[in-house]
Amino acid sequence: MKRLLVLCLLSIGLLAKAQTTGYQIGDVAADFSLKNINGKNVALADMKSAKGYIVIFTCNTCPYAVAYEDRINALNKKYAAQGYPVIAINPNDPGTQPGDSYEKMQQRAKEKGFDFPYLMDPNHVITKKFGASRTPHVFLLEKTGNGNVVQYIGAIDSDTEGNNPDKVKYVEKAIEAIAAGNKPEITTTKAIGCTIKWKKDGA
Amino acid sequence: MITTAIKKHKRALFLAVFVLFAGSVNAQVVNLLKINQLESRMEKGGDTVYVVNFWATWCAPCIAELPHFEKLQVEYRDQPLRVLLVSLDSKSKLEKVVIPFVKRNRLQTEVFLLNESNEQEYIDRISKEWSGALPATLVYNRKKNIRSFYEKEFTYPELEKMYYSSK
Numbered sequence: 001m002k003r004l005l006v007l008c009l010l011s012i013g014l015l016a017k018a019q020t021t022g023y024q025i026g027d028v029a030a031d032f033s034l035k036n037i038n039g040k041n042v043a044l045a046d047m048k049s050a051k052g053y054i055v056i057f058t059c060n061t062c063p064y065a066v067a068y069e070d071r072i073n074a075l076n077k078k079y080a081a082q083g084y085p086v087i088a089i090n091p092n093d094p095g096t097q098p099g100d101s102y103e104k105m106q107q108r109a110k111e112k113g114f115d116f117p118y119l120m121d122p123n124h125v126i127t128k129k130f131g132a133s134r135t136p137h138v139f140l141l142e143k144t145g146n147g148n149v150v151q152y153i154g155a156i157d158s159d160t161e162g163n164n165p166d167k168v169k170y171v172e173k174a175i176e177a178i179a180a181g182n183k184p185e186i187t188t189t190k191a192i193g194c195t196i197k198w199k200k201d202g203a
Numbered sequence: 204m205i206t207t208a209i210k211k212h213k214r215a216l217f218l219a220v221f222v223l224f225a226g227s228v229n230a231q232v233v234n235l236l237k238i239n240q241l242e243s244r245m246e247k248g249g250d251t252v253y254v255v256n257f258w259a260t261w262c263a264p265c266i267a268e269l270p271h272f273e274k275l276q277v278e279y280r281d282q283p284l285r286v287l288l289v290s291l292d293s294k295s296k297l298e299k300v301v302i303p304f305v306k307r308n309r310l311q312t313e314v315f316l317l318n319e320s321n322e323q324e325y326i327d328r329i330s331k332e333w334s335g336a337l338p339a340t341l342v343y344n345r346k347k348n349i350r351s352f353y354e355k356e357f358t359y360p361e362l363e364k365m366y367y368s369s370k
Contacts, residue, residue: 061263063261063262064261133334133336133354134334134335134336137334155322155335158322158323160293161293161295189322189323190322190323190326190327190333190334190335191322191326191335192259192291192322192326192335192336192337193334193335193336193337194262194264194336194337195264195336195337195338195354195355195356196336197264
């Protein structure tokens with residue numbers, strides 16, 4: 001009996017935790033205004049013609065994020081014109097991870113020819129709101145009359161190394177689904193990635 | 204002509220000796236591991252506390268905390284504690300990257316490479332709480348019915364404390 005009680009309490013605890021750790025599928029994501037590498041702030045509402053947004057938490061320093069840079073570029077090239085631009089947000093604290101400083105972000109974006117916003121998130125405010133936990137971590141938003149609805153959370157595709165011809169392109173499939181007025185078949189995926197480099201206490 | 208040949212041979216001999224020597228000092232092996240194998244080993248563990256650290260050679264914070272896991276195993280070698288270091292490097296990196304890394308760093312604890320390819324399956328099997336970020340650590344004690352999961356980096360005192368609360 002005691003064990004059962006503990007189990008119940010534990011389950012409630014887990015449920016509560018799941019509900020407070022960021023956006024779930026179907027939630028409306030609040031807009032934000034974050035500084036881009038060109039010094040100007042970017043908000044979702046600025047992109048008036050967008051039908052949705054591919055929000056990607058990514059960084060300079062995680063080898064798995066770096067492995068996806070070309071594919072992130074390709075996503076933007078393919079889908080920005082269709083109304084689904086990439087918005088990259090670097091969730092890492094530059095004090096904890098100097099390789100993710102503003103200057104280093106500018107440098108990396110130039111080297112890789114990023115043609116999408118690459119935003120800073122000081123103090124992880126937006127990262128925590130979304131509930132991003134790793135890099136790279138994608139949140140696909142669909143613009144609706146009720147706001148920007150979260151339609152997909154997870155990995156870009158099923159193949160980090162980028163050499164499996166049978167890979168499942170999760171983000172592309174999800175965009176194709178919502179563009180066709182449907183719900184994505186796969187709404188959440190998990191993937192190995194790097195932890196977010198949180199600001200250290202007192203820093 | 205002859206001297207160059209000797210020089211060449213000398214070099215080859217030196218290299219051979221060096222390789223043999225290096226090989227015998229660090230006999231650490233890295234075995235492939237399926238989730239089923241990990242689960243069945245932990246199930247059979249009785250009162251053993253398993254501290255399973257998931258890491259990768261490309262993950263800087265993982266490498267930074269590896270010495271803490273090594274130290275934990277050494278400090279408590281007389282207790283029923285097993286530290287298992289499970290690499291999530293891709294299988295193609297086993298010979299060229301993971302084994303050399305293990306040798307170079309003279310890792311003493313058991314090292315494995317996870318032999319699973321379906322992230323959507325294995326991440327949840329290890330823990331529903333795991334988003335996939337590294338480093339991550341699973342603690343299991345069959346006898347006490349403890350299974351806890353941490354998606355974080357550990358300092359040594361934190362690791363020790365976590366071990367004490369699980370044994």
